[in-house]
Amino acid sequence: MAFTRATGKHRRPSRLTRRSANMAGVAALATTGVIGGLTSPALAADSDISADAAHAVQDTGLTQAIVIGDSLADQIAAQADQQKRAAVKAEAARKAEAERKAEAKRKAEAKAKAEAEARAKKEREERAAKERAAREAERKRLGGYTLPVAGSVVTTGYKTGGNLWSSGSHSGVDFRAASGSSVVAVGAGTVVEAGWGGAYGNNIVIRMNDGTYTQYGHLSSLGVSVGQSVASGQQIGLSGSTGNSTGPHLHFEARTSPEYGSDMDPVAYLRAHGVNV
Template sequence: MAFTRPTGKHRRPTRADRKGAQVAGLAGLATVGAVGSLASPAMAATGQQAQQPAHGGLTQTVTLDDGLAVSVNEQANNQQSSAVRAEATAAARADAKEHAAESKKKAEAEARKRAAERAEARAEARAQERVEERAARSAEPRSAVGGYVAPIAGGSVSTEYGSAGGSWSSGQHTGADFSASSGTAVQSVTDGEVVEAGWSGSYGYRVVIQHEDGMYTQYAHLSSLQVSAGQQVGAGQQIALSGSTGNSSGPHLHFEVRSGAEYGSDVDPLAYLRQHGVNV
């Protein structure tokens, strides 16, 4: 069937009309092209038909970008939390270290204070002991003539000074022996300071006293000591009990007087006592 031209008169479009139609057509083509450009990448990537919404690809891309942003934010938050915790831990350790150092310093100061207090208390106690000792000596009855007494009250001499015999290492007696049963009171012959008090080999238990004139007296073969080194004693003060310790043949008191502390500086003890008014 042939297409026929419509009947009737038709006005030929003017030049202006033709120009407007061209502009409108170009605009339409541009719109269609733009839509096609947006839709075509999604269709090409998925192989789907053109009926799919053109914005499907764009929605997926936005979703991935949001997830990545969330992940980055979480990492940043975790790093910030770790940094805060590390800072808090470091601060806590520093505080603990400072507290421990302060506690140690206080404990050391307290220990020094207690040690000083104990030392002061010991010094006070020792000073009080000395006061009491002096008071006791002052209260003791003195039987001395001129401040001297015999080492044993009423005792008799059994072996004199210088007696020869093999019983003594020097070949002779370096002191004077006073007869006394075991447990008899032994007294200092005059004022002085105890320089030795204890065991001394062949002498057994002994006491050595240094006197104000520089002389030394020794009391040996004792069964019991009642003084200690460093103690001040007075004339007639009881210092020990007689016995038979060390190289001894029986209970007695071995009494010596020396001009020095060393062995061999002995002098006649009976003569020394008589010089000071003691009748022995």
């Protein structure tokens, strides 16, 4: 069985014409048992079989075929387009997630860098503060003054009279000190004399950094030598009773020069430098 159209009519039949032709072709195929086994409800109910397929259904003695119509092709195309859009959407989501992770990584790295820089800055500041404190402590140590014998007191005052001194009076002060007590420089300076000093016994004279001089007499031993620089509080010897002495103590003088006779009040001198005497 064949379907024909008028000679010269090459225009595609209308949808209604295609539907009629399709239905007729399906009926014809059904009489031959070709589509008796088709089970698809969509094809059985409303399948747009093309007009060309309708013309192709002829009594040729061969198995007759059905060409899928426009409706199913449209469905397939729509499904393909939907899948394509889904793939594009999935790719966009993947890229967005990758960008989100990259941005999170950049932020984490920037945060870690900022924290490391903050720690380094804090460490630099703490180190600088410690260095300043150390310099200040050293400055105070070098520039500060202290008692020549820690915790001692004056037992014989300045200008005390008596025949114990050739000049008739005491040219310094005596600090109480048991034999072998540590004697320190009252301030920073340079040793200009270290050795036997006659009536002073073993003695040390230091030129202080402010240009004045201090003397330490009756020592049992000396711990420094001429030309040596000393710091405030540095041990220079041990107390004793050498020279013109009636017992262990430290004879301390403050002078304007290294020579005998240039003495000044040692207590006033120490107090002027902040020492509590």
